[in-house]
C-alpha cells in the first residue's frame with residue numbers, strides 16, 4: 001500500500017446529473033457492445049459455414065486455443081474499417097495482446113472468412129499499427145495466417161502500404177523480438193511472405209498451402225502444370241523447401257507447436273509490480289461522471305479515484321496550473337505518473353506538465369494521459385504572456401519523453417490540446433477512447449463560425465456582398481460534416497486509436513497496456529529539445 005492520500009470523492013450517485021450521465025453512457029456502452037458483436041460475424045453466415053464445413057477453426061477460436069487458459073485477451077483496433085466504404089468492421093484481421101506459455105505476446109489472425117483472408121488497404125494499416133505495438137513494446141508476435149494475399153481488385157490501394165508488413169517482420173527479427181507464424185490455410189503471394197519473413201514457421205498438413213503464385217498463375221506465367229501440394233503444400237515446405245520448420249498434423253497441433261515455440265524463446269518480462277490494491281470507489285460510477293456533452297466539465301480526479309490502486313494519488317503542484325492535474329499513483333501495482341485535463345491548458349499548466357514529464361523520465365515512471373481538452377487558451381493576454389512558448393515546452397517534453405505513455409480520451413480531444421496531451425501523432429504506446437469522446441481540430445460550430453468570418457472578410461476585401469443564403473447553407477453543411485468526423489466511431493474506424501472501451505474497463509485495459517509496455521525495462525531520458533524560456 002502506498003502512503004498517498006485517498007482521493008475524496010464529490011460524486012453523488014443520487015444526483016440528477018449523475019443519473020442523466022449514467023443513462024446516456026449506458027446507452028453508449030450498449031452501442032459499443034453491438035458494434036463489437038458485429039465484428040465477430042466475419043464474412044457472414046455463408047462463408048463461416050463453408051469454413052466450418054472444411055473442418056477449419058474460426059480465427060477467434062484459433063486465438064482462444066492459443067492463449068493460456070487463464071489469460072486475458074485485449075483486442076486492439078477491433079472496429080478498424082467499420083462503416084468505411086469497401087471495408088468490413090475489423091478490417092479482415094484480428095489482433096490483440098494475451099499470454100501464451102506464460103509470455104505476453106501480440107497475436108494476430110487472418111479473418112479468413114472475408115475474401116479468403118485477403119489484405120485490403122485497411123488490413124495493411126491495421127497490420128502496421130499492430131506491428132508498431134509489437135516493436136515499441138518488444139512483444140513476441142504470433143501471426144495466425146490464412147491469407148489470399150492482396151485484395152486483387154483493390155491492388156492499387158494496397159500495393160505500397162502492403163509492402164511494409166514484411167519489412168516490419170524482419171526488422172523486429174533484427175531487434176531480437178521473436179516472430180512466430182502458424183499457417184492454417186492457403187497463403188499466396190503477400191500471404192506467403194509472412195511465413196517467409198518470420199523466425200519460426202509451422203504449417204498444417206494438407207491444409208496450409210504457401211506459394212508466390214498458385215497453379216493457375218504458374219500455368220499462365222510459365223506453362224508449367226502443377227498441383228497445390230507439390231507447389232506449396234505444408235509437407236513439401238517441411239521436407240523439401242525448408243520454408244516451414246514444423247509440420248503440424250492439424251490445426252490444434254499447430255497451436256500446440258506454437259505454444260511450444262514460445263515456451264523455448266527464453267523470454268522474460270521486466271515488469272515489476274507492487275502488491276495490487278483495488279480502488280476504494282466503484283468503477284461502475286465512471287458512467288455517472290462524464291457527460292455525453294463534452295462541453296460539460298468534470299473533475300478528472302474522480303476518474304483517477306476509480307482506476308488507481310486504493311484510489312491513492314500523490315498530487316504534484318496542486319496549487320499551480322490547476323487545469324492540468326498531475327501526480328503519482330499505482331495501477332495494478334505499476335507505478336504511473338498521471339497528467340489529466342481539468343479545463344483548458346494555460347501557460348502555467350503547460351509548464352507544470354513539462355516539469356512533471358521531466359521528473360517521470362528521471363525516475364523511469366510510465367505516463368498516463370487522461371485527455372479532456374478543448375485546446376490551449378487563446379486571446380491577447382495569453383499570447384502576450386507567451387502561451388505559444390509554454391505550450392511548446394509541453395509538446396517538447398511529450399515528444400522527447402522516452403518512458404512508455406498510455407493515453408485515454410475521456411471527453412474532448414481538440415486542437416493542439418490533442419497533441420500536447422499525447423494524441424496519436426505523439427506515439428503513445430497505446431491509445432484508448434471512451435464512447436462519449438469527440439475528436440477534431442475544433443468543434444463543428446466553431447469551425448463553421450471561423451470559416452464564415454473568413455468568407456465574409458474575403459468578400460469585403462473584394463468589395464462584394466455575401467449571399468447570406470448560400471453562406472448559411474455552406475455553414476450548416478460544414479458543421480454537419482465536422483460533427484460526423486468528430487464521432488468516436490469515425491476515429492476508431494480509421495485507426496486514430498487502439499479501441500473504444502467501456503469506461504468501466506479503463507483500469508483493466510490500462511493495466512494490460514502497462515504490463516505490455518513495461519515488459520522491457522522502462523528507461524527515461526534527460527535529453528530534450530531546446531526549451532524556450
Ligand code: COA
Pocket residue numbers: 114115116118147148149150151152153186188189190213214
Ligand atoms: N482478392 C480479392 N478477393 C479474393 C481474393 C483476393 N486475393 N482471393 C479470394 N477472394 C474472394 C473470392 O473472389 C471469393 O469471393 P466471392 O465469394 O464473392 O466469389 C471469396 O474471396 C472466397 O474465395 P474462394 O475462392 O471462393 O474461397 P476458397 O476457400 O475456395 O479459396 C483461395 C481460397 C485463397 C485459395 C482462393 O480464393 C485463391 O486462390 N485466391 C487468389 C489468391 C491469389 O492468387 N492471390 C494473389 C495475391 S497477389
